[in-house]
Amino acid sequence: MKLVVAIVRPERANDVLEALYRADVRGLSMSRVQGHGGETDRVETYRGTTVKMELAEKVRFEVAVSDHFVEPTIKAIQAGARTGDVGDGKIFVLDIDKVVRIRTGEEDTEAVTPVV
Amino acid sequence: MKLVVAIVRPERANDVLEALYRADVRGLSMSRVQGHGGETDRVETYRGTTVKMELAEKVRFEVAVSDHFVEPTIKAIQAGARTGDVGDGKIFVLDIDKVVRIRTGEEDTEAVTPVV
């Protein structure tokens, strides 16, 4: 079991969702984050205060998948999120010791297989 | 040291907090996420635009615990979060290499033992 964490552009979030759906990945969690990378900073001005905004809005996906699903998941995220410009984001794959489905207490692979 | 990550229903967040408290788990972090799983989508309409809301509001807990605490923590989360309906959420257990308490620089197990 792996946890795939991806940081993507908010405007691509829907494409990523769709790509994951097509890749038969059903369970996932998503949240808004702010990221810093190689992107150019924005300058903003509020009255006399000028600031450099170092952080850009991003969306963070967290998807737990069984091992053989890792590659398709990564592919799907890349397909949905890629624009080719700096700031497209990163994917991290972490190892999961154990997954539990709260509703049933099922563990590991069963736990991430959706009830369709 | 393990990192227990749990995605639960927002309306159960307080119960989970309480259950964790009873299980003597003191340190934790929590954030709002949106999740997709086996739940039925909601349909919403804004003027002429009809949309299928694929994501449901969830709360994500992140709890670092020493190894022997993993089971009680999982039990507590399950106890607090379970309703029995689809959408109750998942628990992931990840391995932690190292924990540092910023205030003191203490590492690992000491770092997650609260100063009471």
Next chain:
Amino acid sequence: MKLVVAIVRPERANDVLEALYRADVRGLSMSRVQGHGGETDRVETYRGTTVKMELAEKVRFEVAVSDHFVEPTIKAIQAGARTGDVGDGKIFVLDIDKVVRIRTGEEDTEAVTPVV
């Protein structure tokens, strides 16, 4: 490759950003979380309803770094986030299997080396 996750005080977030910058850490993601630890609870009152606020606002950093960068990263976060009072937060180091840079498909170490 490691994922350094740090929970810090929001008012220190900018200092952490700056410390990381000085330590040559360029890529990171940040989000707002609420945390519970050894801090004293706040009491709030809304009309006749008195509540104990168990959670404090925190900021969560997520930084993927190559192994030899872990120590400098931790040091930088500590330097930026430490006040010495309870509530300064924690740092967790997790192992990463794999990193992918979405824009280029580069993997692992290259993926986290910024294009400057």
Next chain:
Amino acid sequence: MADLLSTAALAGRIDTGDTAWMLVATALVLMMTPALGLFYAGLVRSKNTLNTFMMSIGALGVVTVAWVLVGYSIAFDGHGSIVGGLHNLFLRGLGPGALPGLTIPSLLFVVFEASFCIITAALISGAVVERMRFGPFLVFMTIWSIVVYAPLAHQVWGGGFLARHGVLDWAGGVPVEMASGFSAFAAAIVVGARKDYGRQALLPHNGVYALLGAGLLWFGWFGFNGGSALASGRGAALSFANTLFAPAATLVAWIVLDLLRARKATAIGAATAIIVGAVAITPAAGYVSPLGALGLGLLAAIPSYIFIVWRPRTRLDESLDVLAAHGLGGVTGILFVGLFAAKSWSGIGNGLLYGDASRLVWQAIAVAVTCVYAFGATFVLLRVIGLFTALRVSERDEGLGLDVSQHGEEAYTTGEGAILVRLSDGA
């Protein structure tokens, strides 16, 4: 407002200044209903924001129509001791001229009175937010405006029984404040508590909406009380001034009470204080002196404050404390008139302190009649509606929030995860 029937005057002459003020006063009162929606919306959880706001917006729709078709006639047609009549159904019989005793177009009077009925019905929503179904609530407001509001308005302003015995109610202690407060009491009982009430902390999701809402309500209240003179001039000025002084005093008193209790002057408390002070001065605004208004404002803080602190410890989930703010505030104000009404200021009548003891008795009778009638009629009305359809949403929908379940919308969306549904069929 003065009993119309006691003022003998020539019909027809329209004064531009009086009309100007009454146009504005009416607009101000009409603005109060969205302001109330905002105020209430700030006090609920974010998942019920739109639903709460919509209960007020809905009143602007259904209650207006009900008033035009039926309510006005019940309240203001003729001098029956219980209710008015049916001659003005559908506004029949109202020409472009002025009503007897007034110097403003009759239609303007209709609209001014409509604005009172609308907000009063909307006020009751505070008792049932976060759980009552939207459709039944619309039905409830429609009928309530005809069977509860209109007869009570007739009692004090249309020549009813209470008015004939000299009950003084400047701008609605009876039909507005006590009626909404005690109806809210009944509604909270019939509809029942929110499922999480008493178990979880159900907190206001946006204090700015509450403060801005209270500020706009106060703004509108100058039209509410000042307009109840039904003319520009001394009466309007006195009631307007008192509508500043009383809530200001309540605000000061509330801050002091808050500091005494918990050493923190709360913002939600301040917003509440403004409402309570404005409620209390409502029945009294044109009858008492400016210093009297200051005193009333100070005084009115106390019962409402105590009740608001105490109520959440009970099982009565009268969620936004309509009873405490409007019910008790209205009682305080009506009784205060019985004590401190000063003919030297109003030219109308005295209270006990200035020599008219019977006034206090009749003011007390008005309290009793109103509270019993509003509570009872609302109780029965909701029970009857409950026979035909469920009053509450399901537990699941309550958890999900009423915005999604009742309106198919969310107050705050980011658009992520929203997949466009392309429909091929026509509208």
Next chain:
Amino acid sequence: MADLLSTAALAGRIDTGDTAWMLVATALVLMMTPALGLFYAGLVRSKNTLNTFMMSIGALGVVTVAWVLVGYSIAFDGHGSIVGGLHNLFLRGLGPGALPGLTIPSLLFVVFEASFCIITAALISGAVVERMRFGPFLVFMTIWSIVVYAPLAHQVWGGGFLARHGVLDWAGGVPVEMASGFSAFAAAIVVGARKDYGRQALLPHNGVYALLGAGLLWFGWFGFNGGSALASGRGAALSFANTLFAPAATLVAWIVLDLLRARKATAIGAATAIIVGAVAITPAAGYVSPLGALGLGLLAAIPSYIFIVWRPRTRLDESLDVLAAHGLGGVTGILFVGLFAAKSWSGIGNGLLYGDASRLVWQAIAVAVTCVYAFGATFVLLRVIGLFTALRVSERDEGLGLDVSQHGEEAYTTGEGAILVRLSDGA
């Protein structure tokens, strides 16, 4: 408002009551423009919040100045059949007294009329939000107010061709509602759809802003329609009352239509209904009976509702549905006047049903002329501006949001990641 030129009266006498009402009515209409900004800001995505609001705020700047310098003269100087004249450029020739036929200071008339022009220009922004550059939009509004609004205002209120043929337009079905609606139509075509239109769900980010905005707009509309009597009195009262009744009926109708369609009464729908009802009664407010207003409100819901449901299935990204709400609502209202205008209520003129058939014909001609002119002139004007500068932001900036790209700000900041830039140079 009545055609000024048909009212023969003595110049100069100023009535304090009429003036009082017109001062307030003007303030109310001026308040509508920020309220519109709020309403629109709630309907867009959060990254375009400030930009959307700023399009309305900008109108208060540039259109006001254009009106004072040029627009007023075009609209109200003399009786040309096409436009007014140039004698009142820079407000020359306007003294402190009243205009002929009016009892309010002439400057107040100028400002009242300015307030209409301002909000009308701002309305068009609804068609181009989330993609049009701010600078060109300011330029567009400035010129549009002179070449489209002012001549159309002259047509119905300044003694133009349409007015001479008896077209009745109480408060702006022609220059305000249809003009903004059909100009929005053209603007949406010229500027083109948002890049994500039809592919992603572009949802309102804050329903509370939409509801509060709609509530404040309704509040302001009492000044808009009521003030179009240009005096306090019967006409103001009738148009004021109708401005409550019609939107209330539209609100009820919309809720019913929503329930029929999807069993949910939407909040955005309710906010829209208020606008549609107020738009429809705008041309008719002072000409029809109260029951007529109720009927018009009900009726007006239908075309706008159908259009709003249908439009997003087309490729026309007229984003906030100005055409549906203002264009169609205006048409409905203007034609309704042709049918149901009742001299018994207004003292001014009858529609077909009360015996004057030619009125309906001329009302229809007014519809045709206005729609064609507004659409055509706006189309050409935007194309011309587009020759000089890009009308749209880049795709990248559209993705980033116009708040950052056009204004260098975000609507909601937390301050994290914001590094202070210390500048050593002077200002």
Next chain:
Amino acid sequence: MADLLSTAALAGRIDTGDTAWMLVATALVLMMTPALGLFYAGLVRSKNTLNTFMMSIGALGVVTVAWVLVGYSIAFDGHGSIVGGLHNLFLRGLGPGALPGLTIPSLLFVVFEASFCIITAALISGAVVERMRFGPFLVFMTIWSIVVYAPLAHQVWGGGFLARHGVLDWAGGVPVEMASGFSAFAAAIVVGARKDYGRQALLPHNGVYALLGAGLLWFGWFGFNGGSALASGRGAALSFANTLFAPAATLVAWIVLDLLRARKATAIGAATAIIVGAVAITPAAGYVSPLGALGLGLLAAIPSYIFIVWRPRTRLDESLDVLAAHGLGGVTGILFVGLFAAKSWSGIGNGLLYGDASRLVWQAIAVAVTCVYAFGATFVLLRVIGLFTALRVSERDEGLGLDVSQHGEEAYTTGEGAILVRLSDGA
């Protein structure tokens, strides 16, 4: 407003039109204080939202009471050259009739003037937000309204020294704008900078609140300036019109300056421009021509703009730039009157350009006196309060935010992690 004492007229006659306008104008000005709270709340960080708003709400409480009991008498009782008298303490001696020279009930005059004092005190909060303790700020406002505002109001409107020398101040350049601006200056110095000032970016957390707040303030300002005619009619119309024209011009100028500086027209800048333009026209509204108002609006943008850009580079944390907007705007306006006052428009007096050179001298003296007195008195007053209690919250509480530390609340709560505390004791 015109000097009351210079207008000889018969007491007692009340005009319905004048009264109607003044009722509304008063309501509008009273609405400005919550609007200011909203505006300021949008400009601070979210953790200080409620506290910032509450500083304005608090003024509605404490300053109202202080005005009724003491302030009014100091400002308007009699013709002392320094202050008024004590005969009107507790509003004694004020009957239901009109004051000499006015046609509105005397109580309405009291309330209109109260509304000015309230918002002026609230304005100063902009200098000390995000760090000053709530209790001491309430005490400060209470005393300030009596010892600073009331004497300055007496100077220009109560027959004081400045008024006797012909200083013209239509609606408060002296007691409102310069007084608040220079008091804010002193307050910022005494209270000291926020702990993060100059080190972190302290950004507005909600631009919509700022824009809506500015919009509502402008709306209220029509009552502020228009009402300062103290009657309906030509003076009201002129000052009303100028209150549209000047801020519109400032808005245009500000956008141009913004574009020149950074190629972005900022929204916070636009909101600021509205305030600056309205401030500048405040002393001049009833004295200058419409084109003069346009010119003043353009002109006033410049000093305030430069100061606002420059100030954050200094160590003066006058957080919301009250000095730049109100102080400098007020100076510009008062001096402009000395130059451009046009008797042909106002019927009152001329400035240098129309032949009266002494006026400019006395306007300049008024500037000097006001700035020195407001600064000095506020400085001393805050120092004295500081002897009795801490003016600032602790560093820790400042970090936590004043909403939690001063009010025990948060502006935006989700309810998670909020554990209900069940208290068994009574209230």
